[in-house]
Amino acid sequence: MPIPEQPRSAPASAPPSFPGGLLPTWLHVSDVQGLAQLATQATLGVTGLAESVQGNVYKAVAKPFGPLGVKFIDRMPGGSGVRARGITGLVYGGIKGVTRLAGGAANALLSRAAAQPDQRSSTPQREAMLSALNGVLGDRLLETANPLVISMRLRSAGQPLLLEPQALAERLPGAGGKLLVMLHGLCMNDLQWNSDAPAGGHGEQLARELGYTPLYLHYNTGLHTSDNGEQLAGLLQQLAKAWPRPVEDITLLAHSMGGLVARSACQQAAAAGYSWLAQLKALVFLGTPHHGAPLERLGSWVDGVLGGNLVTKPFAKIGQLRSAGITDLRHGNLLRADWHDAGRFERGPDTRQPVPLPAGVACYTVAATTLAPGKGPMVAVREALARKMVGDGLVSLESALGLHAEPGRCLAFPAENQWIAQGMNHMELLRRAEVTRQLVRWLGGRPS
Numbered sequence: 160m161p162i163p164e165q166p167r168s169a170p171a172s173a174p175p176s177f178p179g180g181l182l183p184t185w186l187h188v189s190d191v192q193g194l195a196q197l198a199t200q201a202t203l204g205v206t207g208l209a210e211s212v213q214g215n216v217y218k219a220v221a222k223p224f225g226p227l228g229v230k231f232i233d234r235m236p237g238g239s240g241v242r243a244r245g246i247t248g249l250v251y252g253g254i255k256g257v258t259r260l261a262g263g264a265a266n267a268l269l270s271r272a273a274a275q276p277d278q279r280s281s282t283p284q285r286e287a288m289l290s291a292l293n294g295v296l297g298d299r300l301l302e303t304a305n306p307l308v309i310s311m312r313l314r315s316a317g318q319p320l321l322l323e324p325q326a327l328a329e330r331l332p333g334a335g336g337k338l339l340v341m342l343h344g345l346c347m348n349d350l351q352w353n354s355d356a357p358a359g360g361h362g363e364q365l366a367r368e369l370g371y372t373p374l375y376l377h378y379n380t381g382l383h384t385s386d387n388g389e390q391l392a393g394l395l396q397q398l399a400k401a402w403p404r405p406v407e408d409i410t411l412l413a414h415s416m417g418g419l420v421a422r423s424a425c426q427q428a429a430a431a432g433y434s435w436l437a438q439l440k441a442l443v444f445l446g447t448p449h450h451g452a453p454l455e456r457l458g459s460w461v462d463g464v465l466g467g468n469l470v471t472k473p474f475a476k477i478g479q480l481r482s483a484g485i486t487d488l489r490h491g492n493l494l495r496a497d498w499h500d501a502g503r504f505e506r507g508p509d510t511r512q513p514v515p516l517p518a519g520v521a522c523y524t525v526a527a528t529t530l531a532p533g534k535g536p537m538v539a540v541r542e543a544l545a546r547k548m549v550g551d552g553l554v555s556l557e558s559a560l561g562l563h564a565e566p567g568r569c570l571a572f573p574a575e576n577q578w579i580a581q582g583m584n585h586m587e588l589l590r591r592a593e594v595t596r597q598l599v600r601w602l603g604g605r606p607s
Contacts, residue, residue: 185282190289193300193307281317286348290380294346297381298483311378311390313340313398314349320374322394328403331372336407339371340395342378344415344446345484349375352414356590361412364595369603371410374398380416381482385495388423392433395424399435410441410602414589415554416488418447423493425517441602442517444524445588446551449570450558451490451509491558513568516561523576523601525594526559527551531582551585576601 186194293300293309300308312319320330327334341352341362352375353360362373376394378387399406413421421442428436483503490509492498497511516522529552550556557563560577561570578597580588588594 183284185285187279187281187285189306190285193305196303196305283350283354286317286350290343290348291346294380294484295482297379298383299381301379301382309377309379311376311387311394313374313394314377315374317350319377322397322401324401324403327401334372334403335370336402336405337369337371338398338402338406338409339365339373340376340398340409340411341373342376342391342411342413342417342421343380344417345380345488347380347414349377352589354590358592358595360590361595361598365412365598365602368599371602376417378420379484381484383483383495383498384416384419384423384487384492385427385497387420387484388493389427391420391424392428392431395428395435396433399438406435406438408440409435409438410443411439412443412445412598413447414445415447415585416484418444418449419487419491419493422449422514422516425520426493426514429517436517439517439520441521441523443598443601444522444559445594446525446527446554446559446585448488448554448558449491449561450563450568452488452554452558509568511568516570516572521576521601522570522572523578524560524570524572525578525580525588525597526554526556527580527583527585527588528556529582529584551580551583551588553585 289307289309292307297308299305313322314320315331320327339362341349343349343351352362356363358364359367362371362375365371366373376391378390380387395409399409411421421444425436425439425442483498486503487498490497490511492511493514494512501507501510528550550559556579560579561572563569580591580593583591583593
């Protein structure tokens with residue numbers, strides 16, 4: 160799948176002054192336009208939620224009165240229960256109309272202001288805002304063509320790479336034949352691999368010690384894992400063909416959700432017959448929820464509880480704001496078939512198609528637990544909690560190690576290719592020196 164390339168950012172210029180100094184100066188005009196669109200949609204959503212709650216109360220109160228009570232509610236299929244021509248319905252209709260009118264006017268004004276792209280370089284604060292919004296609402300941002308949406312690309316030092324031989328040779332003059340492609344996790348971005356890392360992060364250290372050229376994937380984590388996997392498979396095919404010198408080795412280093420995207424890309428690349436898969440030598444996972452994350456399963460349970468009651472049913476829609484990327488984490492979906500025929504917010508069994516680790520590729524996994532090694536009578540209980548529930552705070556040890564109650568779903572990581580980081584949380588996997596040393600041991604010990 161072709162991936163549109165983005166031009167490099169121009170040198171920074173003076174930031175625009177927003178009215179009243181209420182907005183951060185690092186926001187671009189297109190960001191304000193996108194946020195205004197979200198604000199309009201949020202107001203409409205809250206109004207619709209209030210209307211649905213009131214309508215369901217009407218239904219609950221009217222039900223005991225039979226045909227007499229039915230006269231006072233809206234009986235249209237899919238209706239809120241509030242009669243559109245009643246006083247209450249007119250109030251809700253008026254609020255929605257005014258909100259759409261104001262939102263349309265603001266969007267038109269900001270669209271004219273954003274016609275000329277902002278020439279300033281992006282900032283870490285802006286990148287963090289965009290990545291968080293895309294993680295939670297990325298599918299909706301894409302559907303509504305919101306300017307806040309992130310397009311998948313490979314970057315270096317926070318700037319997009321043009322996948323053309325001469326452009327790559329100019330941007331990366333010291334590039335070698337060993338490529339290290341690094342994939343971030345949910346609600347994150349490529350800059351966070353190196354933030355707060357005293358020695359430059361895993362990528363920079365692997366470059367110094369093992370001669371890799373690190374490249375960083377930047378993508379919309381709110382999309383389905385299968386969609387991101389398909390895009391990544393095509394992007395790596397472009398990269399391998401455009402690289403300015405022969406590619407000797409492609410290694411994927413993935414944190415959290417990024418590991419699911421990497422596995423999906425490998426599976427879809429094999430189905431498409433892409434040549435880069437033959438150059439893939441190693442695949443390393445850091446805290447990847449191979450079999451899902453407990454917090455997303457909890458969110459699904461809450462949706463079910465709220466949706467089972469007439470009055471509270473509208474509140475289930477709040478939980479259903481979460482993106483397709485997040486709901487894919489319930490069981491660890493990798494392929495379109497895993498979610499296509501099932502409701503995203505419906506509780507159900509794990510019906511994923513089992514996807515093994517790619518054949519002929521050295522695969523490694525790092526799992527973490529926030530519980531430090533201990534002694535005493537509670538050790539067994541602590542270890543059981545770490546494996547099933549606590550893990551690194553977001554992902555259990557069993558899920559990160561690829562273990563599953565059904566043998567056919569277990570991932571075949573050799574024992575020597577598994578490592579458990581003690582006393583470490585999910586985010587620390589990005590920057591801890593112990594993790595870097597383990598990566599060097601694994602990747603440096605492979606036959607060239």
